[in-house]
Structures are given as C-alpha cells and as structure tokens.
Amino acid sequence: MHHQAFEYTTKFWETYSDVPKFAVTMLIEGHENTGHVAALMDQDLANLVSGKTLNLSDTAVFIVADHGLHMGPLFVLGLESADLENKLPVLIALLPQSFVHSNRRLEETLFSNEQALITAFDVHSTLSDFSLPEQEDSHPPNRPTTSLAADAYGTEQSSSLFRHIPASRTCDTAGIPQQFCKCVSP
Numbered sequence: 001m002h003h004q005a006f007e008y009t010t011k012f013w014e015t016y017s018d019v020p021k022f023a024v025t026m027l028i029e030g031h032e033n034t035g036h037v038a039a040l041m042d043q044d045l046a047n048l049v050s051g052k053t054l055n056l057s058d059t060a061v062f063i064v065a066d067h068g069l070h071m072g073p074l075f076v077l078g079l080e081s082a083d084l085e086n087k088l089p090v091l092i093a094l095l096p097q098s099f100v101h102s103n104r105r106l107e108e109t110l111f112s113n114e115q116a117l118i119t120a121f122d123v124h125s126t127l128s129d130f131s132l133p134e135q136e137d138s139h140p141p142n143r144p145t146t147s148l149a150a151d152a153y154g155t156e157q158s159s160s161l162f163r164h165i166p167a168s169r170t171c172d173t174a175g176i177p178q179q180f181c182k183c184v185s186p
Helices: 002-015 042-050 080-086 104-112 120-131
Strands: 061-064 091-094
Antiparallel strands (some): 061 091
C-alpha cells in the first residue's frame, strides 16, 4: 500500500514545487502483528526522507504514529513492557539544517526537548508555527492570540517543540489521561 501513497505524495510535491505546501501521508503497514509488512517500506521511506526521491532541503518532515506497538510477541507473552510500548508512539522530526542552524537558541531548545514528554497538542502547535509568517527577531514566530486551540496554547498542555518544554512536565500537567501515561515509577 505504501507505494501508492509515496507515489501520490511525490507527484503532489513535484506538481506544486514552486509554492509552500502541507501534505499528510497515512500508512497502515504497521497494523499487522509480525512487523514484516512495515519492514517492506523501509528502503522506500529512507529514499523519500533522505532526498533521493524528492528535494526536501527546505522541507520539514514529521513521521508520527498514533500509538506504539499493540500486537505481536510482547503482547502474546503479556509482558508489562508491552503496555509501555503501546503508550510510546514514534515522533521523528526531520528539519532543514538551514532552519535549525538559523538560531542558536532554537537549536538548543530542540536538543533539550529531545526526550521531553509531549502530546499531539504540542505537535499541532509546532506545525502551526510553520504556517505563521516569519517576523524579524522572532524565531520561532510569536504565537497569535487566536487559534483553534487557543485555550491550550501557552499552557503546559500545549507548547511548540520550538519552545522549551520543562523536564518536570508530568502526564497530569500535559493533559494526558492516566490510562495513556507512559511515566513509570522506579
């Protein structure tokens, strides 16, 4: 299935090469219990995000999952780590080097947030930052006062990954329901 999705994304990117764009490509290869089907797309995905298929030198790519593993040997064996694995969806942000290196503070913030507890609201805030016009001496851009999730912005429940997320953030302060909390007490 991923071949069609990647082909469509590539055609879309090439057709609108001269304008800013936003694309979402959804893949279902991970929804089978052996992991073999997901492995079949490894090389194609690597070619896509490495720039071998498309020129992505000025493009931010986010690889996001809605949940971690939820089937397979870990779950058959009833291991406690299986539940934890399910609560840890992947988020990979591939940002243009020119963007990251354009501001030392941004680079430091991204590095400090690398292991932060984040939510889908944070990803939304981060993506929203890309839609705002650049302002001089404001990188990342200042958050507008109105938005679809305005009541969440500026709180611990929503923060762009381009802004510092405190290491002390908890599932409770991030608005993550306890049944989905990945924090484990020692």
